[in-house]
Amino acid sequence: MQEGELLNKKIRRKLSTAVIIAITIALVIAPYTGISGYLIRLLAIIFLWIGKAGCWNIVAGYTGYIDFGAVGYFGIGSYVTALLMTKAHFPFLPSILLSGFISGLIAFPIGLPTLRLKGAYFGIATLAFAEAMKQIILEFDQTVGVHLFEGPHGITLPIGPGNEFFYYIGFLVMIAVTGMTYWVRRSKFGYALRAIREAEHAAELSGVNTLRAKIEAYMISASFLGMIGGIEAYWLTYITPHMVFDVLITIQIVVMALLGGIGTLFGPVIGAAFLTILYEMLHRDFPYTYAIIVGFVIVVVILLMPKGIVGTLKAKIETGFRNG
Amino acid sequence: MDDRPLKRDIEPNGVVLEGRKITKYFGIIAAVQSVDFFVKREEILGMIGPNGAGKTTLFNVIAGVYKPDQGKVIFKGNVISGLKPHRICRMGIAKTSQIVQPFTQMTVFENVLVASLYGKGLSLSDAAQEAEKILEFVGLADVKTMPSGSITVPDRRRLELARALATDAEVILLDENMAGLNPMEIEGVLRLLREIRHQGKTLIVVEHIMRAVMGISDRIIVLNHGEKIAEGTPSEVANDTKVIEAYLGEKYAPHR
Numbered sequence: 001m002q003e004g005e006l007l008n009k010k011i012r013r014k015l016s017t018a019v020i021i022a023i024t025i026a027l028v029i030a031p032y033t034g035i036s037g038y039l040i041r042l043l044a045i046i047f048l049w050i051g052k053a054g055c056w057n058i059v060a061g062y063t064g065y066i067d068f069g070a071v072g073y074f075g076i077g078s079y080v081t082a083l084l085m086t087k088a089h090f091p092f093l094p095s096i097l098l099s100g101f102i103s104g105l106i107a108f109p110i111g112l113p114t115l116r117l118k119g120a121y122f123g124i125a126t127l128a129f130a131e132a133m134k135q136i137i138l139e140f141d142q143t144v145g146v147h148l149f150e151g152p153h154g155i156t157l158p159i160g161p162g163n164e165f166f167y168y169i170g171f172l173v174m175i176a177v178t179g180m181t182y183w184v185r186r187s188k189f190g191y192a193l194r195a196i197r198e199a200e201h202a203a204e205l206s207g208v209n210t211l212r213a214k215i216e217a218y219m220i221s222a223s224f225l226g227m228i229g230g231i232e233a234y235w236l237t238y239i240t241p242h243m244v245f246d247v248l249i250t251i252q253i254v255v256m257a258l259l260g261g262i263g264t265l266f267g268p269v270i271g272a273a274f275l276t277i278l279y280e281m282l283h284r285d286f287p288y289t290y291a292i293i294v295g296f297v298i299v300v301v302i303l304l305m306p307k308g309i310v311g312t313l314k315a316k317i318e319t320g321f322r323n324g
Numbered sequence: 325m326d327d328r329p330l331k332r333d334i335e336p337n338g339v340v341l342e343g344r345k346i347t348k349y350f351g352i353i354a355a356v357q358s359v360d361f362f363v364k365r366e367e368i369l370g371m372i373g374p375n376g377a378g379k380t381t382l383f384n385v386i387a388g389v390y391k392p393d394q395g396k397v398i399f400k401g402n403v404i405s406g407l408k409p410h411r412i413c414r415m416g417i418a419k420t421s422q423i424v425q426p427f428t429q430m431t432v433f434e435n436v437l438v439a440s441l442y443g444k445g446l447s448l449s450d451a452a453q454e455a456e457k458i459l460e461f462v463g464l465a466d467v468k469t470m471p472s473g474s475i476t477v478p479d480r481r482r483l484e485l486a487r488a489l490a491t492d493a494e495v496i497l498l499d500e501n502m503a504g505l506n507p508m509e510i511e512g513v514l515r516l517l518r519e520i521r522h523q524g525k526t527l528i529v530v531e532h533i534m535r536a537v538m539g540i541s542d543r544i545i546v547l548n549h550g551e552k553i554a555e556g557t558p559s560e561v562a563n564d565t566k567v568i569e570a571y572l573g574e575k576y577a578p579h580r
Binding site for chain 2: 187188191192194195198199201202203204205206207208209210
């Protein structure tokens with residue numbers, strides 16, 4: 001029976017690999033098949049949400065530290081790209097890479113004190129960080145007497161290429177974040193993170209430098225969030241602190257990851273795709289009441305699938321195989 | 325953050341681990357007060373005392389969970405008090421916990437793997453081999469693929485021991501590793517501990533089960549109210565009036 005189980009697992013793994021490859025190829029050639037511009041735009045948005053939710057999942061899903069300040073790094077990245085492209089006339093690519101780098105760097109002094117906090121206290125501290133970043137950008141110019149962030153007026157970026165460009169950039173980001181998660185799961189580093197999630201004290205006593213592992217995960221997550229912030233800034237061509245430090249972005253990231261399944265590889269993928277498509281469909285047909293319906297759907301899904309869509313299905317399949 | 329082991333390996337008289345005048349306060353209460361102790365290589369040192377005597381606190385000071393308010397811990401000639409637990413673990417001191425804390429959602433195998441990966445500093449493939457060996461040794465090979473949250477209490481105790489072994493520690497601190505076990509299971513653990521000692525390890529054993537600790541220890545120290553009140557061979561300690569008064573009195577005094 002154990003051999004049968006092993007065989008089933010092998011077949012399942014091969015099957016899912018084939019499905020993933022097929023979807024990837026389909027997505028690569030999709031823009032050339034004459035699909036509508038609307039669909040390209042929608043897919044690009046989904047890719048970028050998958051990226052954001054995936055970043056959050058690396059920290060929250062694997063170390064168990066529920067971060068409520070994710071938008072802070074997204075916003076920092078947006079502003080770094082905006083400033084580099086408008087003030088220093090940097091091209092797009094180096095700008096977003098620097099956005100990632102700087103967001104990651106800022107995550108170090110923020111993570112060092114906050115990652116010593118537990119549970120809700122970590123959540124509150126990171127929430128405060130993101131809100132503080134918004135206020136700093138809003139008030140900096142007036143307080144110091146310069147023209148840098150332009151306060152609430154925001155920054156206008158140069159007009160970029162079309163939606164196809166952002167489709168492929170978003171696609172790459174999605175692959176990168178999901179690939180990163182895949183690597184984390186299978187690496188030595190991933191075991192440290194999971195040990196921290198399960199029993200941090202015992203992890204430390206097993207030789208894991210817990211603070212360092214947490215900070216590394218936090219910095220990786222922040223780097224990718226910063227890069228995505230830069231990409232979205234260039235796509236939107238106009239940013240204000242209220243837009244790119246909007247706490248609703250954090251909340252949406254959290255809901256997507258939880259809905260899909262926290263601590264799973266494809267949870268953020270499914271959660272982000274599901275919620276974005278749901279929003280889009282309902283927004284069209286019920287422009288005034290869609291938010292209520294979305295809320296209702298989220299509640300129902302979480303009630304039926306408490307571990308998220310992917311988490312619950314995975315648990316069901318595993319017990320199914322064990323029982324029969 | 326430097327995690328390299330320190331170089332100066334000095335061991336006067338074979339003493340591998342030593343505590344000098346260790347004091348630890350919780351508020352105004354001294355949980356451990358000016359305790360001196362030492363343990364020699366390949367020795368089994370028992371540590372006994374009534375509840376609240378400061379045994380677990382002393383273990384936590386040694387393992388780096390607490391920083392002592394006074395005094396120092398010396399391991400192979402190096403002062404280690406004040407270092408973080410993961411560094412002390414990597415240097416070669418492992419501690420099992422009184423309240424077992426497995427990584428619940430990870431398998432038994434993965435629990436041990438984490439300790440070989442980080443405590444011993446092995447690569448994934450080497451650590452996997454090492455973990456298999458240790459699971460075989462402690463008798464957990466049959467349950468290695470089970471989530472560690474779903475194994476029995478005796479197996480959880482064994483898992484704690486397996487994790488300590490997987491860090492490749494030279495000194496292992498066992499905090500009530502036999503609590504909740506039946507006499508048969510205790511006998512099994514004692515056999516295992518003797519075997520571990522013969523592999524060159526040094527053990528400090530905190531235990532309430534007198535028969536177990538008296539039987540296995542080369543030497544015993546007795547704590548009461550945070551202070552060391554006696555030290556010696558098991559029979560010396562068992563006949564010490566201070567010890568009988570403080571702790572063994574009710575149980576052992578009638579038999580004298």
